[in-house]
Amino acid sequence: MFLRASSASHAPATVPISSQPSTAVDGIAARLREALRLLDGWLSAPLSAQQIVVRLSLYLLLAANWPLWLQLARIGGAPSQYLRPAAGLAVLIVCGMVAIFAFMAWTARGMKLLWWLVVLVAALAQYYMLTYSVVMDSGMAANVLQTDAGEVADLLSLRLLVSVLAVVALPGLWLLRVRVTAATPLRQVGRNLVMLVVALGVAAGTVAALSRDLAPLMRNHPHLRYMMNPLASLYSTTAVVLRPVFARSRTLVPMTQGAALGASYTAGARPLLFVLVVGETARAENFGINGYGRDTTPELARRGAFSWREVRSCGTSTLASLPCMFSPLGKSAFESRDNDYENLLDVAQAAGMGVLWLDNQSGCKGVCDRVPRAKAVDGLDDAARQSLCDGGECRDEAMLHNLDARLAALPAARRERGVLLVLHQMGSHGPAYYKRSAGSAKRFMPECRTEVLADCPHGELVNAYDNSIAATDAFLGKTIDWLRGQSARYDTGLLYLSDHGESLGEYGLFLHGMPYGMAPDVQKHVPMVAWMHDSMLRREKLSADCLRASADTPLTHDHLYHSMLGLLDVQSPSYQRGLDTFDGCRGSVTDSR
Structure with a gap:
């Protein structure tokens, strides 16, 4: 019995074959959980409101300004000709966004939603600039504000949804998880004021240093200023909304004095339709x-x-x-x-x-x-x-x-x-x-049946x-x-x-609404x-x-x-x-x- 017991004690332990894949899957799952934990820790790391909006400004520069960079590449020719003005515009976009966000960098409830809405505006503006080659001037902003439900429905598409999600998903998830560190109102005012002054100072310095590159570019291609996203959309929309508020009250000037029917309306004459x-x-x-x-x-x-x-x-x-x-x-x-x-x-x-x-x-x-x-x-x-x-x-x-x-x-x-x-x-x-x-009256076929016009022959x-x-x-x-x-x-x-x-599609443009002076x-x-x-x-x-x-x-x-x-x-x-x-x-x- 001793020998048998001893032999048994030295026999190699056997592991069911079916348990090996389970162990491998458990290991992958554990690593995935750890990665998600680290990601959530990074996303939820506490930041001040000022740090959050600066990061959002940098993100929008990279993720929502492709129409501007592509247009600069088409205008500039060799990279050496457009890299300096492109760098200058990049700094101006970030400074402009930081300056705007300086008025929104608060720990108050609802600020996250406001920041996310700015990202959404940038995503929508980029989609329409890329898809239809429009620019976001005040005329386009006014058209958007007066668009009815039917016109909006014509513009909706799966491509729009995918394009917008590609821009807003990551910052949306981040804003959902990030913790905003508390600060006293006085400290927030001081930080925002410093952020605004620094942003404006850097912007002024950039303009001064690169004026020889930026001035002729903007003078010869004024539409570029309406492609700085989302600065142009925010500025143009604000201008349209506030213009009636600050404009002096208009009066309706009468033009009907002396209006009368002419000699063709004499008695017995037939009416006009x-x-x-x-x-x-x-x-x-x-x-x-x-x-x-x-x-x-x-x-x-x-x-x-x-x-x-x-x-x-x-x-x-x-x-x-x-x-x-x-x-x-x-x-x-x-x-x-x-x-x-x-x-x-x-x-x-x-x-x-x-x-x-x-x-x-x-x-x-x-x-x-x-x-x-x-x-x-x-x-x-x-x-x-x-x-x-x-x-x-x-x-x-x-x-x-x-x-x-x-x-x-x-x-x-x-x-x-x-x-x-x-x-x-x-x-x-x-x-x-x-x-x-x-459908029964269509004479020219096949026809484009999508709202994404650039996708159609x-x-x-x-x-x-x-x-x-x-x-x-x-x-x-x-x-x-x-x-x-x-x-x-x-x-x-x-x-x-x-x-x-x-x-x-002429000159890469679709639809209408370009500023009159530069419209084809x-x-x-x-x-x-x-x-x-x-x-x-x-x-x-x-x-x-x-x-x-x-x-x-x-x-x-x-x-x-x-x-x-x-x-x-x-x-x-x-x-x-x-x-x-x-x-x-x-x-x-x-x-x-």
Whole structure:
């Protein structure tokens, strides 16, 4: 027994084979837990509010300024030519962010959320700058603040989500875990003041040391200042929000004194029914009636429409152009005005006409505030909504639904004198151009079906955009047919003019809204088209041959106010005959309007 026991005691211990992988997995799990513990310890290490915001500033410099660095690389040529100004801009971005954060570096509850929101703004701005080559100036900030839910939905995509998360996830996790060390209010004020002074001092020193590099760069490429992220977004948004607060109170300057209907409204004359269509994001270059290689406007051509091929807009966005084009002031005076002025609609209404603004867009930007107005979706029955609308957004044809009833709802006394009906289109609003045309009417295929335009082959992008122009052509054709149906009772006419153009990848740019001075011509070159019934031509003593011969006359949005007063035969002291597009084609004009 002793020997057997001894043998047994010296026998090697056996370990079940199945336990070996378990031991290996346990070891990996232990190391992973240790790594996570160390990471959490690093993330949650206590820091002062000032240390946190300085680190955030450095992070944003590295993670949210790729549009600026890529643009500098394209401008600078060899690295030796752009590394010095790039280093200078990097220092200025960090100093600027530290200076801004100096007003937010507090231990108060809610500061973490505020810091994270700054990172979110930077992530969103970088995505749109990279995707659409926009810059974050005050005009773009104003457009963003006035964007409606439908336009926001068009801009959402999986790529946006991934791009934003790539920037905000790490600082979001850090801010969630980091502990902010407590400090007395007096100590926080002192630290923030020191941080602000140091940031401004370093920035001033950098400008002084690198002025020979930075000054010519900023003078020759002023758009770079609007790519310093998120400084440009924060500055531009703050300027737009605070401008009304600090601006002196504007008064509404009346322009309706002396407004009256002209000689064509004599007793027994037929009333006038005129439709002014405000186009959206239409490029003159893509209108077949203007000589474009594709026949995108067969309906206008079939109905004998007149077209002007050399028209420039007042701005490069709806917010800039729409109030300007209806104003009597013209672009230069409108942009430098100290007060607001009544516009074309006010004058037509004061003269006695019925006026109605019908909107299929994100509002009239103040133009229609004092006249009757409605949305295209208002009053649509279920069948019409199902066929014309998708996800709360309707195609422009919805504005023609129940139009007879809308016309009949205007005051009878005004309607018997004349009606000005304004239709504000969705038109070719991007980036979801493919949504602007019905599936059965798409003529140019395949088309781009994503909001990330740079991901589409250029040909497919142009196809989607041209389909939207063809949809506008069909809409205008149906509007003209409706006017023809009214011609037994009214003298009828139509004028179409787009608010601004669009970039479709030229020079790497997409969409619109670039500062006017640096915007490419495609964002400012807009189509203008007119159609008039024979009775309207006779009423206005207009020569059709003369109108066609004037197709290449240089025009701007400045001409709209005066041209419309001329067509409507509304007398006003504000009328300028030299800006009336149609005046030179009248057979005889004896009134002084």
